Amino acid sequence: MGDRSHYVMHLAWTCYNFYQATPTKLAGENYIFHVRQDMTVSTSWNILRPETVESLMYIWHFTGNTTYLDWGWNIFQAFEKNSLIELGYVGLKDVTMSIQVQKTT
Numbered sequence: 001m002g003d004r005s006h007y008v009m010h011l012a013w014t015c016y017n018f019y020q021a022t023p024t025k026l027a028g029e030n031y032i033f034h035v036r037q038d039m040t041v042s043t044s045w046n047i048l049r050p051e052t053v054e055s056l057m058y059i060w061h062f063t064g065n066t067t068y069l070d071w072g073w074n075i076f077q078a079f080e081k082n083s084l085i086e087l088g089y090v091g092l093k094d095v096t097m098s099i100q101v102q103k104t105t
Contacts, residue, residue, distance in 0.1 A: 005063075012059055015052045016071045022095040025078035027052065047091040048083065 018027035021039070027049075028041035053072045060068035083089045 008059060012056060012068065012071075015055065016075075019052065019075050019078065023098045024082045024092060024095045025074065026082055026092060026095045028095045041096055044094045044096050045091060046083070046095050048079070048089055 015027075018031060018039075019025055022028065022041065024046075026046045029043040029045055029047065029049075030041075031039045032042045033039045053075050056068040056072040056075075060066065060072070079089060082092060
């Protein structure tokens with residue numbers, strides 16, 4: 001991946017953690033980064049964007065490191081759990097709330 005691969009790996013880790021940082025394990029649309037603190041969700045909806053999973057697949061392809069496959073699989077499972085309905089997939093209004101709360105409102 002060239003001499004800049006460490007930037008790619010750090011960016012992939014950050015994107016993956018957008019997903020892992022919420023109760024639904026799905027990323028919000030925007031995040032705010034705080035100096036020496038954790039990032040926070042700024043815009044909390046999820047509109048089924050595929051870019052992170054696609055990027056993880058490419059990184060796995062170029063590196064052979066199965067960590068990126070595992071991360072992609074984790075995100076896919078979160079979509080299956082939280083966004084799958086009878087006719088396909090739907091976005092979420094708020095990734096910071098559990099899916100059970102969203103289904104009852």
